[in-house]
Structure formats: structure tokens, C-alpha cells
Amino acid sequence: MNQTASSSQPRGFWEAPGGRRGIGAWVFSTDHKRIGLLYFYSTLLFFCVGALLGLALRLELFAPGADFFTPQQYNALFTLHGVVMIFLFIIPGIPAAFGNLVMPIQIGAEDVAFPRLNLLSWWLYAIGAILALTSLFTAGGAPDTGWTFYVPFSVRTTTNVSLATVAVFIIGFSGILTGLNFLVTIHRMRAPGMTWWRIPLFTWSLYATAWVQVLATPVLGITVLLIFAERVVGSGLFDPTRGGDPIMYQHLFWIYSHPAVYIMILPGMGVITDIIPVFARKPVFGYKAIAISSLAIAGAGSVVWAHHMTTSGMSDTAVLVFSLLTFLVAIPSAVKVFNWVATLYKGSISLDPPLLFALSFIFLFSIGGLTGLVLGAAATDVHVHDTYFVVGHFHFVMFGGTGFAYFAAMHYWLPKIYGRMYNKKAAVWGWALMTFGFIVLYMSMMIVGMEGMPRRYYDYLPKFTFWNQLATIGSWILACGLIITFVNIFRGLFKGEAAGDNPWGGASLEWQTSSPPPLENFVTEPEVTHGPYDFKKAGL
Amino acid sequence: MNDSTPENHAAHPKDYLGAKLGMWLFLFTEVLLFGGLFILYAVYLQRYPEGFKLGGDQLNVWFGGGNTLVLLTSSLSVAMAITALQRGRVKQAANLVGVTVIMALWFLVNKFFEWSAKIQHGIYPSSEHLKEMPGGEQVFFNIYYLSTGLHGIHVLVGMFVMIWVLILIKKGKVNPDDYVTLENAGLYWHLVDLIWIFIFPLYYLIL
Ligand code: HEM
Ligand SMILES: [Cu+2]
Numbered sequence: 001m002n003q004t005a006s007s008s009q010p011r012g013f014w015e016a017p018g019g020r021r022g023i024g025a026w027v028f029s030t031d032h033k034r035i036g037l038l039y040f041y042s043t044l045l046f047f048c049v050g051a052l053l054g055l056a057l058r059l060e061l062f063a064p065g066a067d068f069f070t071p072q073q074y075n076a077l078f079t080l081h082g083v084v085m086i087f088l089f090i091i092p093g094i095p096a097a098f099g100n101l102v103m104p105i106q107i108g109a110e111d112v113a114f115p116r117l118n119l120l121s122w123w124l125y126a127i128g129a130i131l132a133l134t135s136l137f138t139a140g141g142a143p144d145t146g147w148t149f150y151v152p153f154s155v156r157t158t159t160n161v162s163l164a165t166v167a168v169f170i171i172g173f174s175g176i177l178t179g180l181n182f183l184v185t186i187h188r189m190r191a192p193g194m195t196w197w198r199i200p201l202f203t204w205s206l207y208a209t210a211w212v213q214v215l216a217t218p219v220l221g222i223t224v225l226l227i228f229a230e231r232v233v234g235s236g237l238f239d240p241t242r243g244g245d246p247i248m249y250q251h252l253f254w255i256y257s258h259p260a261v262y263i264m265i266l267p268g269m270g271v272i273t274d275i276i277p278v279f280a281r282k283p284v285f286g287y288k289a290i291a292i293s294s295l296a297i298a299g300a301g302s303v304v305w306a307h308h309m310t311t312s313g314m315s316d317t318a319v320l321v322f323s324l325l326t327f328l329v330a331i332p333s334a335v336k337v338f339n340w341v342a343t344l345y346k347g348s349i350s351l352d353p354p355l356l357f358a359l360s361f362i363f364l365f366s367i368g369g370l371t372g373l374v375l376g377a378a379a380t381d382v383h384v385h386d387t388y389f390v391v392g393h394f395h396f397v398m399f400g401g402t403g404f405a406y407f408a409a410m411h412y413w414l415p416k417i418y419g420r421m422y423n424k425k426a427a428v429w430g431w432a433l434m435t436f437g438f439i440v441l442y443m444s445m446m447i448v449g450m451e452g453m454p455r456r457y458y459d460y461l462p463k464f465t466f467w468n469q470l471a472t473i474g475s476w477i478l479a480c481g482l483i484i485t486f487v488n489i490f491r492g493l494f495k496g497e498a499a500g501d502n503p504w505g506g507a508s509l510e511w512q513t514s515s516p517p518p519l520e521n522f523v524t525e526p527e528v529t530h531g532p533y534d535f536k537k538a539g540l
Numbered sequence: 541m542n543d544s545t546p547e548n549h550a551a552h553p554k555d556y557l558g559a560k561l562g563m564w565l566f567l568f569t570e571v572l573l574f575g576g577l578f579i580l581y582a583v584y585l586q587r588y589p590e591g592f593k594l595g596g597d598q599l600n601v602w603f604g605g606g607n608t609l610v611l612l613t614s615s616l617s618v619a620m621a622i623t624a625l626q627r628g629r630v631k632q633a634a635n636l637v638g639v640t641v642i643m644a645l646w647f648l649v650n651k652f653f654e655w656s657a658k659i660q661h662g663i664y665p666s667s668e669h670l671k672e673m674p675g676g677e678q679v680f681f682n683i684y685y686l687s688t689g690l691h692g693i694h695v696l697v698g699m700f701v702m703i704w705v706l707i708l709i710k711k712g713k714v715n716p717d718d719y720v721t722l723e724n725a726g727l728y729w730h731l732v733d734l735i736w737i738f739i740f741p742l743y744y745l746i747l
Contacts (some may be wrong), residue, residue, distance in 0.1 A: 178568050180569075218573040229665075234666025235682045242679070243679040244679060297699065
């Protein structure tokens with residue numbers, strides 16, 4: 001056989017056996033790698049949609065006064081931007097896409113525990129996404145409540161909030177099923193020799209994430225169901241004129257949504273933890289501390305929800321308690337940052353694209369985390385609450401953290417899945433523009449927020465003009481970086497040179513099988529004899 | 541499992557423990573779903589003890605008690621169905637699952653009459669009559685309808701699950717050597733029962 005890097009290269013799991021061809025071989029496949037790619041492309045699509053909406057928001061804010069949109073349109077735009085980015089991109093992004101792609105391979109399993117349930121999860125995600133998009137164009141038009149659906153506005157508005165809540169419920173259900181599937185997989189499907197302390201840290205982070213998904217998402221389920229009931233049958237449980245209490249809505253919403261922040265960030269941390277030792281050629285520093293800190297973040301992060309409500313009228317005691325608890329989350333997070341830096345220290349570092357994205361992650365996430373403390377402390381939160389400082393902060397965490405981890409994962413693992421390599425120089429350009437544009441964009445937002453510009457306003461006082469224009473220019477630089485990155489990745493994956501089985505010299509299991517992997521991941525079931533970062537024992 | 545070649549990958553053995561672990565996790569999520577409503581119940585009870593008392597007095601203990609008996613019996617019949625299947629008595633197991641389905645239906649019919657009676661009195665969410673009541677009573681009835689409604693949907697789903705398992709037993713796909721599907725369906729049914737065991741005293745008895 002003539003096996004060159006041409007288009008006739010043998011394609012592992014890409015050559016689908018078993019009858020189905022074309023799109024059916026994908027949307028009905030129970031192979032975790034195919035489902036992972038389905039998630040990858042759908043989450044990427046929604047990232048692009050969300051990014052365009054974000055750019056539109058910034059465009060409106062380039063100059064004071066009404067420029068492109070009506071206030072109503074602006075409200076719909078930021079609601080949509082938030083809903084798409086949160087529920088369709090960042091929550092499923094890393095766990096459902098990259099978790100499905102590599103987690104089973106990392107633990108030496110041939111698939112997840114419930115392959116058909118896995119496919120169902122993707123279908124639920126797709127149905128939820130379609131309903132969410134339908135809610136834009138039907139009935140009263142696009143929801144304008146913000147992604148948090150706060151009452152009483154979400155009950156009174158005539159826009160299509162009811163359908164949007166159903167969509168969120170279905171997407172949440174999809175997340176629960178993925179989490180449940182991962183938990184059982186990690187417990188039951190590990191290859192011989194894959195003890196708990198030999199599990200790669202990306203898989204550890206997915207394990208912690210899965211627990212949060214399973215334990216927190218049902219609360220979101222009941223919360224959006226209650227909004228739905230409130231709108232459809234008028235149950236009035238959050239309506240003060242009928243004995244209800246709107247603050248109870250906020251409690252229920254944040255009991256889910258704060259832990260959900262860790263659904264968003266933990267898998268990103270996991271990606272970074274897997275990348276750094278490989279490019280520093282050193283075993284990860286403090287393996288157990290990192291694994292346990294994931295669980296600690298998941299645990300501590302579940303009891304701090306009410307820090308979103310310091311200005312909503314809680315008792316002073318509650319404010320104090322939640323403020324203190326919030327500070328505790330910083331400890332395990334800092335453990336991770338110190339471990340990454342210690343791993344890099346005196347390593348023989350190769351500055352390949354995945355590591356560059358990982359370094360940006362550490363830098364941007366640290367800023368996001370530290371500004372989080374400003375918001376966690378009750379006194380300072382009262383000052384910056386609901387200003388652009390908050391918007392800057394959460395973009396640093398979610399986009400600078402998880403978003404960059406998503407791009408790092410893309411550059412790290414996709415060559416494995418496709419068997420081809422992208423152009424590394426272009427990847428560096430994309431990375432540099434993205435990081436630079438990012439800092440210009442969101443630093444400006446934080447500064448203008450400190451000066452007092454409120455969020456969710458489509459207009460502002462003239463004194464805020466400078467920082468807003470700078471932010472909008474930053475958004476354009478960022479957009480250029482994104483375009484370069486995507487074009488480069490896809491050109492490489494479809495036309496690039498053969499990547500080889502282990503292009504980065506990793507010691508964890510996914511690098512010990514061929515690129516792309518065969519249908520059931522390994523030709524013979526692997527025996528695990530050393531840890532995932534033991535480069536010496538792996539002979540690397 | 542040592543020298544598995546691509547050919548015998550196809551013969552995936554069923555992981556019973558894994559299947560049950562998955563089901564237990566799912567049941568946790570259901571408990572948490574209802575947990576949201578129980579939290580609301582607790583908070584509003586603390587705020588409106590009199591209103592809740594007045595509301596609770598208007599619920600009919602006989603309907604609630606009857607339904608409790610129906611559900612407990614149905615839990616017993618699934619449990620017996622599992623034992624029967626384990627012992628190889630397929631026909632008996634199928635009959636017992638059938639009994640469970642009938643009990644589920646019975647529960648729903650009872651609920652229908654109970655709700656109808658209340659609705660005829662003009663008590664339902666957003667009704668004019670309800671809106672004239674004091675805040676505490678309004679909250680009580682609203683949360684009552686939401687909790688029992690959500691539970692009713694679960695009974696309905698559970699009933700279809702049982703019918704599905706019955707078909708699988710008839711087809712021989714669930715059999716004395718492979719009954720984890722029945723066990724998991726049974727677990728789900730016990731959960732539906734369990735949630736009712738909380739709803740019943742909270743709404744009908746203690747107030
Ligand atoms: C091209 C990149 C992006 C740009 C230019 C951008 C810009 C913006 C702007 C201008 C707002 C409105 C703030 C306000 O009026 O209060 C906003 C809100 C928001 N963004 Fe982004 N963003 C981007 C990427 C992201 C990403 C990657 C995420 C999530 C992972 C995200 C999540 C959110 C959320 C949750 C909101 C809040 C929406 C709300 O207030 O309801 N954004 N963004
Ligand atoms: Cu929070």
C-alpha cells in the first residue's frame with residue numbers, strides 16, 4: 001500500500017465501517033470521537049455567532065449616542081450574546097467537545113460507558129440550540145432579559161422568553177447526561193494499571209466538572225421551569241403582589257450558576273495542566289495537589305452563590321458569610337497557578353502554539369481571578385457592582401481563561417484526531433493578535449467600569465468615550481487574531497503534513513495510539529505501567 | 541480481557557454495576573430537581589405559617605392517603621417483579637409489572653379527580669378566586685400545584701417506562717439472565733414513590 005500524507009492516507013476512525021455514509025455516519029454515530037467532533041463544530045459555530053454579536057455590541061458602543069441599533073435591539077443583542085456564549089459555547093465547549101474526543105483514550109477505554117446516551121446528549125444539545133434560535137424569530141421576538149432571566153422583567157416582557165427557557169432546560173439536560181456518562185466511564189472503564197493516581201489531570205478535571213454538572217444543573221432545571229410556569233400558568237411564586245419573593249429567584253438561579261462558573265473553568269484548567277508538562281519536558285509539579293484542588297474548587301465553589309446578590313438586599317450576616325466563603329475558592333485556584341509555574345521552572349521549554357495559548361491562559365486567568373476578589377469583597381463590590389468592571393472581569397475568566405484553553409486544546413489535540421499538522425508560524429501570529437487585542441479590549445472595559453460606566457446600557461456619557469473607543473479597536477484586533485487562527489487550523493487539518501503519532505512527545509495514553517486513532521482507540525488494550533507525565537519511563 | 545483483538549472488541553460485555561451507578565446518579569439529579577421546590581416550600585412556610593395552615597386544611601387527606609397507598613403497593617409490585625424475574629418466573633414478573641402500570645394509572649385518575657374538584661372551586665394558579673386570598677394561601681396553592689404537577693408528570697413518565705419494560709420482557713430482551721433494565725426502571729419507580737412520601741405529609745398532614 002502506498003501510504004503517503006496525501007488524501008489517500010489511512011484515516012483511522014474516519015473510515016466508518018458499518019453501512020452508514022455521509023452525514024448519517026456522523027449524526028447517528030455512537031463513537032465518542034465522532035460525537036466529540038460534532039460537539040466541537042457546533043460549539044465552534046456558536047462561538048463565531050456569539051463573537052459576531054459581541055463585535056456588534058462593541059460597534060454600537062464606539063461612540064456615544066444611538067448609532068446602529070435601537071435600545072430594544074441592543075438588549076436583545078446582549079441577551080443573545082450571553083445566552084449563546086454561556087449555554088451553547090462555554091459550558092459544553094471543553095467537556096463535551098474535547099472531553100469526548102480524548103477522555104476515553106486517556107484512560108485506555110474503547111468508548112464511554114453509555115455510547116447511545118452520549119449520542120442522545122448531542123441531539124438534546126442540538127434540539128435545545130435550535131429552539132433557542134427559534135425563540136429569536138418567533139412570537140414576541142428575541143428575549144431581552146439578559147442571560148440571567150431575572151424576575152420580574154422575565155415574567156412581564158412580551159418577548160419570547162418562554163421558549164428560551166425550554167431551550168435552556170433541554171440543553172441543561174444534555175449537560176447532565178454527559179456528566180453522568182463521564183462519571184461512570186471514569187469509574188468503570190479504566191484500562192488495567194490505570195489507577196486513580198495515574199489518571200491524566202485533564203481527565204481528573206473532567207471528573208470534578210462532571211460532579212458539578214450532575215449536582216448543580218437540576219437546580220437550573222427547576223429554576224427555568226418555574227419561570228416557564230410563572231409565564232404560562234401564572235404561578236406567582238416570585239411575585240410580591242401574590243405573596244412570592246423575587247429574591248428567591250436569584251437564590252435558585254445562582255445556586256446553579258455560580259457552580260456553573262466552575263463547569264466552565266475547571267476543564268480549561270485541566271487542558272492547561274496537561275499541556276504544560278509536555279512542553280516543559282518535566283513531570284507536572286504536585287500531581288496530587290492539582291487533582292485534589294479540582295475537587296476542592298468544585299466543592300467550595302458550590303457554596304458561594306450569594307456573592308452575586310450583595311446588593312440585592314440580603315442580611316449583613318449573609319453578605320459577610322458569602323464574602324468569606326468566596327475568598328476560600330481563591331486558595332485551590334492559586335494552588336493550581338503555583339503548580340503550573342513550578343512545572344515551567346527550569347523546564348526545557350519548547351514554545352509551540354499550545355503552550356503559548358496556555359501561557360496566555362495563566363496570565364489572563366490570574367487577572368480574572370484577582371479581580372474576582374475585588375467583586376467577592378462586599379465593600380468593593382458595592383462600588384463596582386453591575387458596572388463594566390464586572391464585564392471585564394468575567395471576560396478575563398471565561399474568555400481569557402476557558403476560551404484560550406479551548407484554543408490551546410484545539411492546537412494540542414486536533415492533530416491527533418486528524419493526523420495532520422497546521423502551520424505553526426501562522427498559529428503564533430493568531431495567538432499574538434488574539435492576546436494583544438484581548439488585553440486592549442477588556443482592560444479598557446475594566447477601567448471604564450471603575451470610572452462608573454454601568455453595564456447593559458446602549459449609550460454612555462461622553463466622558464467614557466476614550467476607553468470605549470479603545471475597547472472597540474481592541475475587539476477588531478482580537479477578531480483578526482481569531483480569523484487567522486481558524487483559517488490556519490482548518491487549512492492544516494485538511495491539507496497539512498502528516499502529524500505523526502506523538503508530535504509533542506506526550507507520555508499520556510492518547511499519544512500512544514496512532515493519529516488518527518482507530519475506531520476503538522487501541523488495537524490491543526493498553527497496559528498502564530507509569531504515570532501520565534513520566535516522560536523517562538515512557539522513553540521520551 | 542488481555543489480548544483483545546479488534547474482532548472480539550465487538551462482544552462488549554454488559555457492565556451491570558456501571559448501569560446501576562448511572563441510574564443512581566440520575567436519581568440524584570431528580571431529587572435535586574424537586575429539592576428546589578422543597579426549598580421554596582421551607583422558606584415560604586417559615587414566612588406564612590398561617591396561610592399554609594389554612595391552605596393545607598383545604599386539601600383532602602383521603603385523596604392524598606389513598607394515593608399514598610396506591611403508590612406504596614406499586615413499589616411493592618415492581619420489587620416483587622424483580623425477584624420473580626431473578627428466579628426465572630418470567631410470566632409472573634410480567635404480570636407484576638402490569639400491576640404497577642395499572643397502579644400508576646389509578647394514581648393519575650385519583651389526581652385528576654382531586655385537581656378537578658379544586659379547580660371547580662376556582663382554586664388554581666392565576667384564578668380570580670385565588671388572587672383574592674391572602675398571600676400565604678396563594679403561595680401555598682401555587683406551590684402545591686407545581687409540586688404535585690411535576691410529580692404527576694414523573695408518574696406519567698414512569699408509567700410509560702414500565703410499559704416499555706413490559707414489552708421488553710414479552711420480547712425476551714429482559715430475561716432472567718439480563719434484568720438490569722427492569723432493576724433500573726424499578727429504581728426510578730421507587731424514586732417517584734419516595735418523592736410522594738415527602739409531598740404527602742408536607743402538604744396534607746403536618747399543616
Ligand atoms: C469577540 C469577543 C467578545 C466581545 C467583543 C464581547 C463583548 C461583550 C459586550 C460588549 C458585552 C455587553 C456588556 C454589557 O452591555 O453589559 C458582553 C456581555 C457578555 N459577554 Fe461577551 N464578548 C466577547 C466574547 C465573549 C465570550 C467568549 C464569552 C463567554 C464565554 C462572553 C460572555 C458574555 C456574557 C455572559 C455577557 C453578559 C451578557 C448579559 O449582560 O446578559 N463574551 N460581551
Ligand atoms: Cu459567582
